[in-house]
Amino acid sequence: MTDENKKNSIDKVASAAGVSIATVSRFLNGQLDRMSEKTAKRIQNIIDEMNYVPNAAARQLMTKTSKMIAVVVANIEDYFSSEIFKGIDGIAITEGYTPVLFDTNGDEQQELYLIDKINQQNFDALIIQPLNVDANMIKKHLKRNIPVITVDRLLENSEWPTVVSDNYDVTKNVSNYYLSKGYTHAVIVTEPIGTVSTRRDRAAAIKSVYPDASLVEVNAKDNVAKKVKARIFADVDKKEKILIFALKERLVLKLAARFRQDFTNANIKLTGFAESDVLFEINPGLKLVRQNPFKMGVTTGELILSLLNSDEASVPAVTVVKADYL
Amino acid sequence: MTDENKKNSIDKVASAAGVSIATVSRFLNGQLDRMSEKTAKRIQNIIDEMNYVPNAAARQLMTKTSKMIAVVVANIEDYFSSEIFKGIDGIAITEGYTPVLFDTNGDEQQELYLIDKINQQNFDALIIQPLNVDANMIKKHLKRNIPVITVDRLLENSEWPTVVSDNYDVTKNVSNYYLSKGYTHAVIVTEPIGTVSTRRDRAAAIKSVYPDASLVEVNAKDNVAKKVKARIFADVDKKEKILIFALKERLVLKLAARFRQDFTNANIKLTGFAESDVLFEINPGLKLVRQNPFKMGVTTGELILSLLNSDEASVPAVTVVKADYL
Numbered sequence: 001m002t003d004e005n006k007k008n009s010i011d012k013v014a015s016a017a018g019v020s021i022a023t024v025s026r027f028l029n030g031q032l033d034r035m036s037e038k039t040a041k042r043i044q045n046i047i048d049e050m051n052y053v054p055n056a057a058a059r060q061l062m063t064k065t066s067k068m069i070a071v072v073v074a075n076i077e078d079y080f081s082s083e084i085f086k087g088i089d090g091i092a093i094t095e096g097y098t099p100v101l102f103d104t105n106g107d108e109q110q111e112l113y114l115i116d117k118i119n120q121q122n123f124d125a126l127i128i129q130p131l132n133v134d135a136n137m138i139k140k141h142l143k144r145n146i147p148v149i150t151v152d153r154l155l156e157n158s159e160w161p162t163v164v165s166d167n168y169d170v171t172k173n174v175s176n177y178y179l180s181k182g183y184t185h186a187v188i189v190t191e192p193i194g195t196v197s198t199r200r201d202r203a204a205a206i207k208s209v210y211p212d213a214s215l216v217e218v219n220a221k222d223n224v225a226k227k228v229k230a231r232i233f234a235d236v237d238k239k240e241k242i243l244i245f246a247l248k249e250r251l252v253l254k255l256a257a258r259f260r261q262d263f264t265n266a267n268i269k270l271t272g273f274a275e276s277d278v279l280f281e282i283n284p285g286l287k288l289v290r291q292n293p294f295k296m297g298v299t300t301g302e303l304i305l306s307l308l309n310s311d312e313a314s315v316p317a318v319t320v321v322k323a324d325y326l
Numbered sequence: 327m328t329d330e331n332k333k334n335s336i337d338k339v340a341s342a343a344g345v346s347i348a349t350v351s352r353f354l355n356g357q358l359d360r361m362s363e364k365t366a367k368r369i370q371n372i373i374d375e376m377n378y379v380p381n382a383a384a385r386q387l388m389t390k391t392s393k394m395i396a397v398v399v400a401n402i403e404d405y406f407s408s409e410i411f412k413g414i415d416g417i418a419i420t421e422g423y424t425p426v427l428f429d430t431n432g433d434e435q436q437e438l439y440l441i442d443k444i445n446q447q448n449f450d451a452l453i454i455q456p457l458n459v460d461a462n463m464i465k466k467h468l469k470r471n472i473p474v475i476t477v478d479r480l481l482e483n484s485e486w487p488t489v490v491s492d493n494y495d496v497t498k499n500v501s502n503y504y505l506s507k508g509y510t511h512a513v514i515v516t517e518p519i520g521t522v523s524t525r526r527d528r529a530a531a532i533k534s535v536y537p538d539a540s541l542v543e544v545n546a547k548d549n550v551a552k553k554v555k556a557r558i559f560a561d562v563d564k565k566e567k568i569l570i571f572a573l574k575e576r577l578v579l580k581l582a583a584r585f586r587q588d589f590t591n592a593n594i595k596l597t598g599f600a601e602s603d604v605l606f607e608i609n610p611g612l613k614l615v616r617q618n619p620f621k622m623g624v625t626t627g628e629l630i631l632s633l634l635n636s637d638e639a640s641v642p643a644v645t646v647v648k649a650d651y652l
Contacts, residue, residue, distance in 0.1 A: 010351040011351070020348070021348040022347040025336040025347045025348075025350070066447065077405065077408050082402040082408070083403070085402060085429065086402070086429065086431065089429060089431070098443045100426045100428060101402065101428070103408075103412065103415060105412065114424070121392065253608070257607055257609075278579065278604065281579060281580055282608065283583075
């Protein structure tokens, strides 16, 4: 404990202000109706003077606010997650809020563990890119009644507003574009779809245009090009024009790096989702779905400020941030 | 304010425990010598019962600890920064600490702003990848006396332990390797060196082997290959074998993507620093300096736990985590 901290005890505030400890306690609990305005002001002044360093714990007892927003993302390694945070940060800071970042590292249990920790601290709001699928799981751990917004992925049983990319629409539009160009077969390349709503939506959109699309689910260690080639060999007539649609930047990257060596058939076209500039730097000729995680963050930041500023803020249940096809 | 929070007022604890408000205040201030053990226990039990949700602010007043570690990084977009955090996280969590991440977004003023915010909250420790060069600037804003470790970059006038990569040694070794292979001229490609200690160390190490090395400083918008080619054309004899040494992954990436189209002279070799797998996926033939940010994070996490666990922990002033040359 530092000297500054020792000075902050309620006892010392009471004696310096010439009031009882009970009065300081009431002040810290916000029961200002039980003392004169003058007394409240004197206590505040003493606290201000003594708190050469403001004592956040005391102030939080008093105001129940920390001006901090907890932001929980699926993986800080992903450019997508870090851009969402940067978008939130840029907006929240304009009203004096400081967003702080928690990393679930792709682990559902870690997500619940972190929500327990956040619940125990005085965060004013929570923004989460959820891994768990059921909002009730998260509610079980977040017991405090603070504003919550989910981002990127949809939750079941959720009453929280959510900000998402237009995964389904943009994917369907791109699929229709390539069908119109004579690409008659699609190969979907994705991490295991499981219950992840973004992957499910994108795959469904492709299948709405290409009902017979091949599905290649890959893990981190897989040789992606090899798996895709094997599937094309098994599923596709040699004369067909084939669209490879990779649902994540890293997968596009793995396929793009040696595309013409791996896929010598000129009738094969690669497209997919990108978040960063890397793919455009490597292969400026690729046309890719470019999501807008920074803008998603900005939108989320604006909505959370509305909720923080007013109990009756009306925030749409779902806000869609459009992706581009470049 | 939620119902749970309302229940937590000191008044209610006092009346439930049958003691005065002053006694609860003393308890919250840790002045247990002024009450019987039985009374302290009764108050604790009441607080436990009433705090269906533990009230962190009250507990922090009592224990002066939040079990949270603030981690401030230069840019969460950089794989290097996010891996450092993941390394710290993996270790800290084993002793019940939760690291939370703050992003300075490459902005020195933002760094000081965030340190102000951290100073006002009850973080138990601070880990920082600093942008400001002078420790005194940071100390001016971090007034609380908590354990601090700096990581990646060295500070002037610092008494805080630091964990760094062996930038100088590995860069010198790689330079010597290429000199022995007959590469007689080096071109250093870097973001503006300024006062960033890592860039300065790496450039100095190359110049210790190649005193006449060309220096190409580039900004985000520059066409890197074009600038490098112009410099080679101006500085280098056509018969020399040339080593291009890029000091950051993104710069290596920009040069590697179209290397054989951009640099048709077979006597030119590219090397540089890598943090992620991207470059190895794109061009498995490159030999690169592979830093170990995750291990740097683990080391930093271990050192901060030592400092948190003991006031007399002896932690080395500088801990070097070796990079690999692959």
